Amino acid sequence: MDLAERTLQLCQIRSPLGEEAEIAAYVAQETSGQRIGNAVVCGEVMGARPAVLLAGHLDTVPLQPGDFPARRENGRVHGRGASDMKGALAVMIELAHWAAHADLAYDLGLLFFPREEVGPAENPLPALFEATSVVDEAALVICLEPTDNTLQLGCLGNLVVQGELAPQRLE
Numbered sequence: 001m002d003l004a005e006r007t008l009q010l011c012q013i014r015s016p017l018g019e020e021a022e023i024a025a026y027v028a029q030e031t032s033g034q035r036i037g038n039a040v041v042c043g044e045v046m047g048a049r050p051a052v053l054l055a056g057h058l059d060t061v062p063l064q065p066g067d068f069p070a071r072r073e074n075g076r077v078h079g080r081g082a083s084d085m086k087g088a089l090a091v092m093i094e095l096a097h098w099a100a101h102a103d104l105a106y107d108l109g110l111l112f113f114p115r116e117e118v119g120p121a122e123n124p125l126p127a128l129f130e131a132t133s134v135v136d137e138a139a140l141v142i143c144l145e146p147t148d149n150t151l152q153l154g155c156l157g158n159l160v161v162q163g164e165l166a167p168q169r170l171e
Contacts, residue, residue: 004077006090011070011079020058020114027058027089027112031096036131037124042096043109045137051107053138054095056088056145057116085116088144109134 001009015023024038033042038058045051060081070079077087092110099108111134115124129135 001094003087003090003094004072004075006093007077007082007087008070008072008079010086010089011077011082012068014063014068015058015060015081016062017059017115017117023058024112024114027093030093031110031112032100033096033110033112034132036128038114039124039128040112041109041132041134043099043107043134045107045109045134049105049107050139051109051137053109053111053134053141054092055111055113055141055143056092057085058089058112058114059116060085061117085145092144106139107137109138111135 010023010026013023013026020038024035024040027033027040028035028042031040031042033040040058043053045053063080067080070077070082072078076082079086089112092112095108096110111128113125113128115122118124135141
């Protein structure tokens with residue numbers, strides 16, 4: 001399936017913050033991934049080879065009038081979450097299909113997680129990290145966050161740190 005068609009399919013699934021069950025089921029089916037709540041982990045991160053983990057969130061901002069149905073128009077996909085984050089989720093799903101038949105020199109893991117824009121008390125990532133070692137095993141983790149190629153500096157965001165950090169001076 002081409003990326004635009006995959007993105008369009010994902011945009012047809014409503015997944016505002018806290019309502020990610022349907023899209024998690026779709027992603028798990030399409031990637032043969034393991035569901036952990038409304039998160040999906042797939043790929044092999046075995047520790048014998050360097051591992052790359054790609055991560056992306058399943059939720060979108062609240063629904064707005066005109067978001068549905070999603071559509072393709074003039075070579076672009078229009079719909080809630082098309083650029084943040086469903087286009088990147090489409091890339092991740094297609095990479096899962098490709099990696100299943102490729103002989104890679106590294107392990108590739110994919111982490112699809114819910115509830116990106118919540119505060120620390122409601123953040124699902126710490127419990128998810130306890131349930132799977134995929135993050136601990138990765139040599140490199142890349143969080144896909146395209147937002148139509150612009151910086152979004154007003155977002156809440158989260159920082160989750162495990163292990164010890166030496167104090168560092170930022171200039």
